[in-house]
Structure formats: structure tokens, C-alpha cells
Amino acid sequence: MRGVVGVLALQGDFREHKEALRRLGVEAKEVRKPEHLEGLKALIVPGGESTTIGKLAREYGLEEAVRQRVAEGSLAVFGTCAGAIWLAREILGYPEQPRLGVLDVAVERNAFGRQVESFEEDLFIRGFSEPFHGVFIRAPVFRRLGEGVEVLAELSSFPVLVRQGKVLASSFHPELTPDTRLHRYFLELAGL
Numbered sequence: 001m002r003g004v005v006g007v008l009a010l011q012g013d014f015r016e017h018k019e020a021l022r023r024l025g026v027e028a029k030e031v032r033k034p035e036h037l038e039g040l041k042a043l044i045v046p047g048g049e050s051t052t053i054g055k056l057a058r059e060y061g062l063e064e065a066v067r068q069r070v071a072e073g074s075l076a077v078f079g080t081c082a083g084a085i086w087l088a089r090e091i092l093g094y095p096e097q098p099r100l101g102v103l104d105v106a107v108e109r110n111a112f113g114r115q116v117e118s119f120e121e122d123l124f125i126r127g128f129s130e131p132f133h134g135v136f137i138r139a140p141v142f143r144r145l146g147e148g149v150e151v152l153a154e155l156s157s158f159p160v161l162v163r164q165g166k167v168l169a170s171s172f173h174p175e176l177t178p179d180t181r182l183h184r185y186f187l188e189l190a191g192l
């Protein structure tokens with residue numbers, strides 16, 4: 001057992017992330033209120049609908065609480081798809097959409113076009129020796145990357161996996177494949 005990881009459980013596929021953590025022998029804790037963050041060093045924000053996640057996180061006081069913990073450097077965060085959108089500083093075309101703003105990127109929602117609802121593609125992730133099977137569902141891409149943002153994987157020259165300090169964000173859904181390497185990478189990032 002390597003410590004406890006929080007999974008934001010307001011909306012979206014948080015159960016699949018819990019299952020990925022279980023496969024790694026890590027205890028997952030559902031986070032729905034600011035007090036659930038106590039003692040946590042790592043939080044996963046699932047895919048789903050970023051407008052709903054953002055709205056509920058604001059309503060429940062989690063937006064402010066998570067932002068504070070990330071600013072302090074005491075919480076690592078991994079956002080997948082809608083979760084990644086919530087982390088971004090800017091959401092192109094949706095200036096009013098609630099977001100955390102801790103990742104210095106502009107994110108474009110549904111960037112591969114609405115007609116391309118979903119697809120799968122093997123990705124080369126920096127530091128991984130074998131390709132990672134990426135599942136993309138109405139996926140965003142990261143644009144206008146700030147100086148501190150490192151690109152870990154690209155697809156057709158669009159960044160699809162980025163990292164800034166202890167903040168990790170993917171356009172795709174690692175929780176929907178049996179491959180746990182990216183979750184393991186995040187645990188290491190969080191110092192777990």
C-alpha cells in the first residue's frame with residue numbers, strides 16, 4: 001500500500017480511476033467536500049463534462065480549496081480529459097467556464113472536431129519505453145503553453161500530455177485501458 005490518493009467524485013468516470021488505483025494496490029478516497037482533501041498528497045480529476053465538474057467544484061468550495069493546496073505545493077493533481085480542462089488557466093471560447101487555472105495553458109475543448117467523437121491511437125510518452133494506448137473521447141488539446149509547461153506526448157503535433165511541476169494533464173483517458181503506467185508515473189510525481 002503506497003498511501004491514499006483522492007479522486008474527485010462530483011461527476012464523470014471517477015470509478016474507473018479508482019479501479020486503476022486498486023490495480024496498483026493504492027487506496028482511493030472519493031473527494032466531494034474540501035475537508036476530504038485533508039492529509040491527501042494527490043488528487044485525480046476524472047473525465048466527464050468539464051462544465052458540470054467546474055460548476056459543482058465551485059459550488060462545493062472545492063475550487064478554492066484545491067487551488068490553495070496546489071499553490072502551497074502540498075497537492076499533486078492529475079486531470080484527464082474534462083479534468084484536464086478544469087485545470088487549465090484558459091478555456092478557449094468559454095471565458096466564463098469555472099476552472100482551477102493552475103496549469104499555464106489555453107485548452108481547446110473538442111479539439112479534434114465534434115464529428116470525430118472518439119478514437120484510439122498509440123502514443124509515445126517521454127520516458128516510457130513502450131507506446132501507450134490513448135483513448136480519446138471528445139478530447140481537448142493544449143495550446144499556448146506557458147514556460148513551465150513540459151510536453152510529454154503529442155498527437156499529430158498537438159500536445160496531449162503535459163506537466164507543470166506537480167500538475168499533470170492528459171487529453172486522453174488512461175483509466176479506460178488496463179495500462180497503469182501513467183497512474184504510476186503520477187504517484188511518483190506526488191511522492192507516493
Ligand SMILES: NC(=O)CC[C@H](N)C(=O)O
Nearest residue numbers: 047048049050081082138
Ligand atoms: N471525455 C471527456 O472528458 C470529454 C470532455 C468534454 N469534451 C468537455 O469539454 O468537458
